Amino acid sequence: MxxxxxxxxxxxxxxxxxxxxxxxxxxxxxxxxxxxxxxxxxxxxxxxxxxxxxxxxxxxxxxxxxxxxxxxxxxxxxxxxxxxxxxxxxxxxxxxxxxxxxxxxxxxxxxxxxxxxxxxxxxxxxxxxxxxxxxxxxxxxxxxxxxxxxxxxxxxxxxxxxxxxxxxxxxxxxxxxxxxxxxxxxxxHTRHEKLTAMIVTKKSDEMKKAVHAKLVRGITTVPAKGAFTNEDKEMMIIVITRYELYDLMQVVNEVDPNAFTNIVQTTGIIGFFRKD
Structure with missing residues (x-):
């Protein structure tokens, strides 16, 4: 650290x-x-x-x-x-x-x-x-x-x-x-103000606690299963600002270095996005 x-x-x-x-x-x-x-x-x-x-x-x-x-x-x-x-x-x-x-x-x-x-x-x-x-x-x-x-x-x-x-x-x-x-x-870096992170992990409970401790963001979880290993996992979907990307990736690497994370640009949001 x-x-x-x-x-x-x-x-x-x-x-x-x-x-x-x-x-x-x-x-x-x-x-x-x-x-x-x-x-x-x-x-x-x-x-x-x-x-x-x-x-x-x-x-x-x-x-x-x-x-x-x-x-x-x-x-x-x-x-x-x-x-x-x-x-x-x-x-x-x-x-x-x-x-x-x-x-x-x-x-x-x-x-x-x-x-x-x-x-x-x-x-x-x-x-x-x-x-x-x-x-x-x-x-x-x-x-x-x-x-x-x-x-x-x-x-x-x-x-x-x-x-x-x-x-x-x-x-x-x-x-x-x-x-x-x-x-x-x-x-x-990235020009987009908002990004969506999709994190596939077997340590979803620990990941949720760690993310909430670091960021003030909502998380949506979706059941997932590895096609090759047939292991049960969860996919966590989080919308963040570009300035929070570094902190999020630090959390992911600390909690589950084997997690699969996909970061995509978010051009617009309809619904609640916490701003403070």
Whole structure:
């Protein structure tokens, strides 16, 4: 368990480092903007000039969000997300801003891809890069709407503001960055807000107790039988958010490493889905 948490911290640190490198080597020198709170911090840093750096502003913006996430989302997820934000802010201050290329398109694409790898591996290990991830989770649970709506709104504001401040060419290249980021994150993790897990196990009672101890989700069980072994089993069907996938897989591996688990995308739900 300690080694698992250590690996998670290492992955979060690598993700934060990749995000900081993407910004200081590609996006900031080219005045191309990242998505979410990182992009907001870039814009504010550009407005305030030398009074506040991107790293410091990113950290300040995430303080109220962390408090909100601690109360509404979950302590473990929020803790690792805050660690990710803290490390990213630290790396942004330590790593010098260097322009590796004068080609704005290369900066936009490579910055977006490298940042997305950092975000993707962080999400895959049950944390986030903070900021809009946490806000969107809270809002989606209150309204039960896709988090993509809130990401799109905030990123739209970033693009329009960048266009007004630095010209519409910069705004268009910011769109390239956002597109590249989205595609890479989708490939590494998953773009779908809700997922359905179907777990076939012989330890259904222990599995149900462990899942309920970790997640606030309903479970539907269906009798199942192995066609080859003819053994009696149960199939557990659980609808979760993408942010809960890591915790669920940890529970499955701990309770029954031999369980067969199928994760599929869920495009819509009719009926009750617990949001808090």
């Amino acid at each position: 300690i080694w698992l948490e250590t690996k998670k911290l290492i992955v979060v640190a690598i993700g934060a480092l990749l995000n900081a490198m993407a910004m200081n080597f590609f996006l900031i020198p080219a005045n191309v903007y990242a998505s979410g709170f990182a992009g907001v911090a870039q814009l504010l840093s550009g407005i305030f000039g030398s009074f506040a750096s991107t790293g410091i502003l990113l950290f300040i913006l995430n303080i109220p969000v962390t408090i909100l996430g601690w109360k509404k989302v979950g302590k473990s997820f929020t803790l690792y997300s805050f660690i990710s934000v803290f490390l990213m802010s630290l790396f942004l201050e330590i790593i010098p801003i260097i322009q590796l290329s004068e080609d704005i398109l290369l900066n936009a694409v490579f910055g977006g891809v490298i940042a997305a790898v950092g975000v993707g591996i962080t999400l895959k290990w049950g944390a986030s890069t903070g900021g809009m991830d946490i806000v969107a989770m809270v809002l989606s649970r209150m309204k039960d709407r896709p988090v993509g709506t809130y990401f799109f709104t905030l990123n739209g504001i970033i693009i329009v503001t960048a266009g007004f401040l630095y010209g519409w060419e910069k705004a268009l290249y910011t769109l390239v960055t956002l597109y590249a980021s989205t595609r890479v994150i989708d490939a590494i």
